[in-house]
Amino acid sequence: MTAELVRGQNHPLSQARLEIRVSADKPIVAGAALSDEHGKVHGAEWVAHPGTPTLPGLEVSRQAAADHRLAVDLGAMPEAVHRISVLLALPTGVAGPVRFGGLAAPFVAVTGLDGSEVASYTITGLEAESAVVALELYRRQGAWKVRAVGQGYAGGLAELLADQGMPEAHTLAGSINEAVVQGLARSVPAPPRTADGDRTRQTAAPAPGPDQGGTASQGAVPPQPPTSPYGAQGPGQPTSPYGAQGAQQGSTDPSGATQPSTPTAGGPVDYSHPSRQTTAPPPPPPIAPPAQPGQPQQPVAGDATGWSMDERLYNQVWGMFEDLARSMAAYRSAVDFAESRMEKELDQVLSDPRSRIGGQGDAAREAARAKHAQLVDQAQAVLDRDLAQLAAEADVVEPALPPAYARWDNPVWHGYRVPMEIPMALRLGDLHLPEAPQVSIPMLVRLPLERGLWIDSGRAGTIDGSYTDSHEVKRLAMDTAVAVAARLLAVYPAREFTVHVIDPAGSGGQALVPLVQSGVLAAPPAVGAAGVADVLARLTQRVDLVQMAVRGGAPDALPPGFDTAEQLLIVNDFPHGFDDRAVTQLRYLADEGPAVGVHLMMVADREEASGYGPLLDPLWRSLMRLTPVPDDHLADPWVGHAWTYEPSLVPAGSQVLQQVLQQVSAARTKYT
Incomplete structure (x- = not known):
């Protein structure tokens, strides 16, 4: 059962491998600071942030985003670490809000790798603060607990780090902000979010994987179009929640619609379609035969939510992209865990003089290596299963893509006709990961280009x-x-x-x-x-x-012609x-x-x-x-x-x- 924490409340943690999920209204920086039993952070090497995203037993996101997943392995934490503080901050040097008081309250959840929620905390009461210690995981009498903190800092990340006892806090805060700026310049645009914070994705898999949360999207808020400088109501394009689109003019309202720098006379314009007053319709029923028990469901093109086939395909492509990212993150995390466990067991063998006599040491080393190979093989089997499903889905989706999303060698171009409406997005190329070159995901960006x-x-x-x-x-x-x-x-x-x-x-x-x-x-x-x-x-x-x-x-007062x-x-x-x-x-x-x-x-x-x-x-x-x-x-x-x-x-x-x-x-x- 999930514990909904309030500030200062704690809850025991029964699992060693966890995810900390952060949802915010706008892109924020997420990091974590490790401290000793006295609460002291000993140096920059004790802080995980976008410039240094990985520490023993801990990995954070490499850039600012509206959604984050921090991976934590409490079993791999060094003995000297007694507290893990989750830090959130608004990025500086980029367009965006300067205080948490102007945003919806950030939400933080601690979950297992299967997506089951252990504890959650909504950080309320923030006003002028631009950085906050969201929660902390801490050791108490040999066990780990989580505590809701919610301590904000109007002085930003530098003040937060200084309060953590961090030497040269201002220097580290500057390097973190620089890493965030560089990360925004190299990020892939992300898809829009649904009303409940999840993405408009309904996977064809029969059951969620260990890193996919375990719940299906129940519907999407229809995208709202940006205001046109000419007063036209073109096709929708919500602002990317991760800030990946770079510099923009004007502001973004909570619905995701980009508003002009100065409101037009008469107040804001309601761009919602009169027939789109509720959530998006469910996806069409699959036309493929139902899966046999124990077998994955056959993929179907356009099985995501959306108002049109183009929108459903767009959401499906981004769902595939996210699925591949999650599956690969789970695989890499499992391999890292196997290696750290083997190293720990080998260190224990070498540290015990008795194991060096006779064949005990050799047997222990062989056992550690065998366990490592078993864990890696298990992770590889799960990854192969996910990749096979994604490859099958890509084989179905690619031929069904409209011209705006299709490769130049797609037969859809042979029947091309000049469209009457602007599509949702445009394909700029393809993306794949080194461990899975056989699975290629179309890289789509929303239109108009931002x-x-x-x-x-x-x-x-x-x-x-x-x-x-x-x-x-x-x-x-x-x-x-x-x-x-x-x-x-x-x-x-x-x-x-x-x-x-x-x-x-x-x-x-x-x-x-x-x-x-x-x-x-x-x-x-x-x-x-x-x-x-x-x-x-x-x-x-x-x-x-x-x-x-x-x-x-x-906007109608432009020169004739x-x-x-x-x-x-x-x-x-x-x-x-x-x-x-x-x-x-x-x-x-x-x-x-x-x-x-x-x-x-x-x-x-x-x-x-x-x-x-x-x-x-x-x-x-x-x-x-x-x-x-x-x-x-x-x-x-x-x-x-x-x-x-x-x-x-x-x-x-x-x-x-x-x-x-x-x-x-x-x-x-x-x-x-």
């Missing part, structure tokens, strides 16, 4: 440790940019998406041929310093005009052709543009641009980095795995890109 893209054209290493030729990487980077731009043009209705290109030296001419020849660009690629200045001036002016209209409460389409600017070979003014304008577009429909895609080598020094650091942090070759540079918002990203490129020799762009061009001409 964060620009940076296609890295610098010297790139491959997964096997070799390096790709620099000229080849630059070519692949432009191919990636063109493929993404073509996909954006294809999934928007006719004349609702406009693409501009800056190519100062003309080095991207070959890759840009499909866009140029099809006539889908707003104008020929801009070349030279004059072309750069002209395009940036026009887009900067556009951002200013729309911002003034929105802030003035008159104003192009209300979403705008994408592709910048190739940066910083060639850019002076200081142009760089400033580029930063302005990256920061202010997404909120008013102007998006940035940079094809650039970070090393070549380093000459600008720290001036460009905010720009790089505000963009999502993608690579033209497989690279493990993205992290998930749950357990911080390093995922290998593979770009979505058109197969060699395929004409699908040209055929799709021809249809887009024809539709644009028709509606001119």
Whole structure:
């Protein structure tokens, strides 16, 4: 039975391996401090945080998120550790709230690995505090207990760490915040959350795994669309609860809808559909035959909740992504536990002189290794089972994906027609983990884009440790940019998406041929310093005009003939052709543009641009980095795995890109 704790109350813990689950209204930093029997934290090596996420018997998330799962193995805790304090803090240096009083009360639960809840605590009464000790696990007479603490600190993480007796608390707090900023720059966008804090996912497995919680989602709150600067009620896109979308303008209300910086006259607009007043409908009944007893259910495409098949597939893809992350986290945790247990048993053998006589020592060592092998084999068997189920689900889901979610080699593109509505999301590539390359998950981001893209054209290493030729990487980077731009043009209705290109030296001419020849660009690629200045001036002016209209409460007061389409600017070979003014304008577009429909895609080598020094650091942090070759540079918002990203490129020799762009061009001409 779950113990619902109040501040100061404690509860015994009967399990050694636990998870601490944290749910918050907005992205927060989660960490843990280890202290001795006197409550003293002896140094930075006693604190687990995003920069140092793993300590003996403890692992925390590598980045800020609205949901966290901290893994704790009390049996692997060093003897000197008598207390584990769970720390929560609001990140600094990124957009977001500055005090807990402006958020819904954070919720913390201690659970077993099977998802069964042992104790929970809702941290109420916080006001000006920006950091809090949520709860603590502590030893008492040889047993472990959990206590609800809820001690807040208005001075933030530095004050909290100092109160824990941490030497150089301000230095450590600064390094934690820097790690969080870097983590946001490399994170994968996360899916929306349901009303009860769980994700819109209904797994096809007959029973939950040891790390999947054990309960099914009962329904989702329908996503609310962001306010359009033109007053249109486009398709929905709630803000990502994990902050992975980067810098945004305005604020986010509790429903997840992004609101403009200044409310329009007449109060906030209710964007909820009149027929969507309750929770989302249940998924359609499976069309596959029921599973035999003891066998997993056959996967079905679109078995998640949602209002349409596209929304159900979107939620199913993100459910697969989360399932794979959880399964791999459980496997790695089990292997780590097996290794730590074997090391502990071997240390005990070596520390006892009697075991060194005769064959006792050898027998003990063999027993420890055999137990280790047994535990690893058990973990591998569970992982293989989960991977087989996910692979079977991927085989069913991939062919059913709509064009916006599908690979370029998917037959769905052969029946492509220009859509009448904007889809929920867009596929930017694929993600997989090193232990499971056979299971590839589509990487989907919500539309409209809330964060620009940076296609890295610098010297790139491959997964096997070799390096790709620099000229080849630059070519692949432009191919990636063109493929993404073509996909954006294809999934928007006719004349609702406009693409501009800056190519100062003309080095991207070959890759840009499909866009140029099809006539889908707003104008020929801009070349030279004059072309750069002209395009940036026009887009900067556009951002200013729309911002003034929105802030003035008159989105219909834009000049006659104003192009209300979403705008994408592709910048190739940066910083060639850019002076200081142009760089400033580029930063302005990256920061202010997404909120008013102007998006940035940079094809650039970070090393070549380093000459600008720290001036460009905010720009790089505000963009999502993608690579033209497989690279493990993205992290998930749950357990911080390093995922290998593979770009979505058109197969060699395929004409699908040209055929799709021809249809887009024809539709644009028709509606001119």
